[in-house]
Amino acid sequence: MIAAVHFRNFKALRAASVRLGPFNLLIGPNGSGKTSLIEALLRLRTLASLPAAPAGGAERPGGPQIEFEFAPPYADIRVHLGCVSDLQCDLLKVDHPPGPAGEARWGELAGRIRSIRGYLLDHYAMAAPARRAGPAGLASNAGNLGAVLATRRTEAPAAYAELEAEFRRLMPEFSGVDCRDGAGGADALWFPLANGEAAIPAEQVSQGTLYLLAILTLAFDPAPPAVVCLEEADRGIHPRMLREVRDALYRLSHPAAAALARPAVQVLTTTHSPYFLDLFRDHPDEVVLAQKQGNAATFERLSDRPDLAEIIQDAPLGDLWYSGVLGGVPGAE
Amino acid sequence: MTSRGTLTIESLPVNTPPEHRPPGLATNDRQPGTARPKVALLSESPADEAALRVLVGYVLGPFEVVPPSLRARGWPSVEQVLPPILRHLHFHTDADGLVVVVDSDDSVVHDAAHEVPGYHHAGCRLCRLRAVFRRTLRHLPPARGRTRVLRAAGLAVPAIEAWLLCGRDPEVTEAAWLAGQDRGRLPYTRLELKVRAYGTDRPGLPLQTRRAVEEVSRHRGDIRRLENDFPHGFGALARDLQDWKKLDR
Numbered sequence: 001m002i003a004a005v006h007f008r009n010f011k012a013l014r015a016a017s018v019r020l021g022p023f024n025l026l027i028g029p030n031g032s033g034k035t036s037l038i039e040a041l042l043r044l045r046t047l048a049s050l051p052a053a054p055a056g057g058a059e060r061p062g063g064p065q066i067e068f069e070f071a072p073p074y075a076d077i078r079v080h081l082g083c084v085s086d087l088q089c090d091l092l093k094v095d096h097p098p099g100p101a102g103e104a105r106w107g108e109l110a111g112r113i114r115s116i117r118g119y120l121l122d123h124y125a126m127a128a129p130a131r132r133a134g135p136a137g138l139a140s141n142a143g144n145l146g147a148v149l150a151t152r153r154t155e156a157p158a159a160y161a162e163l164e165a166e167f168r169r170l171m172p173e174f175s176g177v178d179c180r181d182g183a184g185g186a187d188a189l190w191f192p193l194a195n196g197e198a199a200i201p202a203e204q205v206s207q208g209t210l211y212l213l214a215i216l217t218l219a220f221d222p223a224p225p226a227v228v229c230l231e232e233a234d235r236g237i238h239p240r241m242l243r244e245v246r247d248a249l250y251r252l253s254h255p256a257a258a259a260l261a262r263p264a265v266q267v268l269t270t271t272h273s274p275y276f277l278d279l280f281r282d283h284p285d286e287v288v289l290a291q292k293q294g295n296a297a298t299f300e301r302l303s304d305r306p307d308l309a310e311i312i313q314d315a316p317l318g319d320l321w322y323s324g325v326l327g328g329v330p331g332a333e
Numbered sequence: 334m335t336s337r338g339t340l341t342i343e344s345l346p347v348n349t350p351p352e353h354r355p356p357g358l359a360t361n362d363r364q365p366g367t368a369r370p371k372v373a374l375l376s377e378s379p380a381d382e383a384a385l386r387v388l389v390g391y392v393l394g395p396f397e398v399v400p401p402s403l404r405a406r407g408w409p410s411v412e413q414v415l416p417p418i419l420r421h422l423h424f425h426t427d428a429d430g431l432v433v434v435v436d437s438d439d440s441v442v443h444d445a446a447h448e449v450p451g452y453h454h455a456g457c458r459l460c461r462l463r464a465v466f467r468r469t470l471r472h473l474p475p476a477r478g479r480t481r482v483l484r485a486a487g488l489a490v491p492a493i494e495a496w497l498l499c500g501r502d503p504e505v506t507e508a509a510w511l512a513g514q515d516r517g518r519l520p521y522t523r524l525e526l527k528v529r530a531y532g533t534d535r536p537g538l539p540l541q542t543r544r545a546v547e548e549v550s551r552h553r554g555d556i557r558r559l560e561n562d563f564p565h566g567f568g569a570l571a572r573d574l575q576d577w578k579k580l581d582r
Contacts, residue, residue: 247535250535254535257533257534282524313439314409315409316406318406
């Protein structure tokens with residue numbers, strides 16, 4: 001949905017641009033702008049709920065600026081965010097085709113923008129029982145995981161069954177995921193053991209199990225958002241299971257590959273795992289390197305490197321990244 | 334020897350639980366006192382391993398898989414992890430042999446000239462794998478009642494999906510790849526092979542595994558077409574495995 005983002009003076013992104021595809025794996029040293037890119041999308045979501053500033057209206061001269069381009073069918077719309085500081089963006093300017101038709105198309109795009117979701121999963125929050133609160137999706141820390149799954153089990157049983165079957169395949173020690181009434185009417189997650197001996201409460205299962213379940217909850221969402229941003233997709237997951245994480249995220253970004261007839265969800269995810277990066281050898285166009293030079297950061301698509309085909313023959317992508325030959329490593333300036 | 338016309342566990346997906354196996358079917362489950370070879374497999378993914386299990390079974394007949402599943406992260410990780418894996422298998426398991434298959438990608442393809450005793454092509458991944466076997470095993474003392482772990486090394490040209498397409502896509506052969514290398518215009522890419530084999534270049538692991546097993550199972554125990562279309566990469570693997578059967582262990 002989002003084709004490109006251009007930054008000026010936004011945090012470390014002094015003058016940076018990035019093209020985005022259906023799937024985007026962001027790698028780079030700490031402080032190189034990966035999270036800032038995700039933050040920009042979340043600010044766009046927030047401001048898209050507000051009325052746009054009139055054409056030729058107020059500017060934020062000298063302040064941080066973020067500009068968004070969109071993929072077809074919204075390629076003729078551009079959105080500009082003006083900020084008074086790195087922490088506060090309060091100006092939304094929209095360039096769209098004139099007339100009611102243009103207004104309507106912007107309204108349509110704004111609706112999709114408002115569904116952008118960002119996640120930094122928190123296993124403590126996920127393990128705690130959660131109350132159901134309306135039709136909201138998974139919270140940004142997945143702290144309402146129990147409530148979301150309990151709702152889905154009731155309202156979308158087929159989707160829930162599919163998710164549960166996938167969870168069983170990946171974690172065969174469990175026979176499924178159970179949502180039980182917890183204290184104060186909250187939904188508590190339990191994990192029945194496959195051997196039938198007992199069920200384990202969420203607070204006693206591993207962090208990785210909860211992270212994996214949250215990722216599957218996103219991947220098997222029957223009504224997914226337009227864009228999913230996920231920080232550290234590899235966190236807590238065994239290296240051999242990372243392929244499954246990638247495949248779950250591909251289910252969102254490339255639904256046709258999973259024989260799903262629904263619109264693609266744009267995925268942005270970050271990682272510091274060379275093992276996760278290895279999995280993108282055949283799709284370097286999906287990897288975005290964040291580079292830090294002094295206090296300024298820039299982005300580069302891995303597929304834009306002219307020598308990539310040559311160097312990729314000699315080592316796994318993760319090893320190449322770690323070595324420094326790809327860039328995107330600390331202390332490179 | 335092949336298992337044509339005989340159902341064996343090797344034709345089932347990896348991890349098929351015993352209760353889902355057809356009744357009376359031979360299994361890979363360890364059975365003390367049987368003469369089944371004990372085989373370790375080093376591969377890049379569970380899907381590759383599933384296909385290899387079927388192919389190895391076609392040559393060896395029923396065999397036991399030595400746990401755990403061994404994985405490498407592609408070339409040159411295979412070359413790097415192979416020495417410790419061989420030492421582990423030699424001293425700490427009763428594995429008779431190790432099966433390892435690597436993708437050639439765009440590297441030099443193994444050919445008949447490389448089979449001359451003493452020849453080693455530094456750009457050929459199969460020659461390099463064999464060299465690692467030789468170097469690692471040469472000075473190991475006997476252990477577990479055997480002198481060494483046997484080698485079965487193959488080279489998938491350019492990737493294992495080419496083997497999966499054997500007999501279904503006549504354009505996919507070692508000869509076609511070599512001709513493409515000579516011309517400077519490769520006949521297909523890894524991604525194209527994935528699409529042809531799985532219907533998508535982003536297959537999920539269950540789909541990839543299922544398709545891999547389905548495709549190699551088309552050969553029904555007869556590896557002659559694979560040996561014909563992939564004489565050096567697959568042929569080398571088959572010859573190594575056939576040599577195991579000549580040895581009295």
